[in-house]
Amino acid sequence: MDLNDLIGPDDVFAGVKASCKKSLLQDLADKASRKTGVPSETVFATLLEREKLGSTGIGNGIAIPHGRLKGLKGITGIAVQLAKPVDFEAMDDQPVDLVILLLAPEDSGADHLKALARIARVLKQPNKLAKLRAASDSAAIYALLTSEEASHAA
Secondary structure (H helix, E strand, O other), X not given: OOHHHOOOXXXXXXXXXXXXXXXXXXXXXXXHHHHHOOOHHHHHHHHHHHHHHOOOEEEOOEEOOEEEEXXXXXXXXXXXXXXXXXXXXXXXXXXXXXEXXXXXXXXXXXXXXXXXXXXXXXXXOHHHHHHHHHOOOHHHHHHXXXXXXXXXXX
């Protein structure tokens, strides 16, 4: 599974402003609602429920909020580069500035986990992270996320 199977060019947002984790999750829910047709409130509630289990901030300024939604047709994602990092209660206590939202159908099983693993592998590449943080627009971020190097990260 490649990231371009999950995230399209219109699903990447650069320079997003968020004041806190909750406002960021709400913004992600709004963006996901426009993409999927699932009500924003449903997406937001799903994300908050998942965060109660533990932060999806995986460290090094990265968060991968995710959840499963009834009625969703397929696994989908949204990528966000923040204008300023926000506290996300990450494992390493560092603020987050790169976020990839992943939503999956309720019955997605192993595919959901494979998609999470793919995202984590891509975002753990130091050179890739530096380029993502330096990118000035959504098109550049999309190109970096979906490049051959990113798609087949080991």
